[in-house]
Amino acid sequence: MKSKRHIKILEIIRQKNIETQEELAEELKSEGFNVTQATVSRDIKDLRLVKMQGATGIYSYAAPKTEENHLSAKLTKVLSTLTVSVENIDKMVIVKTVVAGANPVAEAIDGFGFDDIAGSIAGENTVFIMVRSIKGAEELVIKIREYIS
Structure with a gap:
């Protein structure tokens, strides 16, 4: 849950100007995370966020550039080690993974912050991702393939 929350925090601060911990806590609550100000404070410290x-x-x-690079490296490692194949069929993207790899891969893909993703479902070794447009699905497949190559 912590890593999902950290990914969401990075997404929120990229999209909005968040001035206070309370604002960040409210944004997280609106996204379905049950957090306190103390939790947000620890997350800010863990992520090494700075005020700019x-x-x-x-x-x-804001997140220092090194944190974004670190997150990107984590995403790349998860995708490259667990993903077997990726393809799209119309607006659906299907990602095949090693056994028990679907959940971490789905979480990594959610970390992209790709706005065109409507939702995803992870099974044991397959992730189904519904994308809002065929073009968006094709772009997502290209992006995933870049991470796994």
Whole structure:
């Protein structure tokens, strides 16, 4: 749950200007995470988030570039070691994994922050991902293949 929450925090701060821990906690709650301010504080420390001044002069949370690279490296490792194949059939993307690899692969793909994903279902060795458009499905397959090659 912690890694899912960390991925969601990084996604939130990329998309919105979050000025306080309370704002971040509210965003996480609206995404279905049951968190306290203390939990958010620990997450900020774990992720090494910093407050940076934006173009408008307002300070908001941001992830240092090294954290994004670290997360990207984690995603690449999970996908490259557990994924067997990926293809799309219309708007559906099917990812075949090693046995018991579907859940971590699905979580890694969720970490992409790919807006065109409507939802995903992970079984034992297969992940089904419904994408909003055929073009989006094709782009997702290309992106996954880049990670696993």
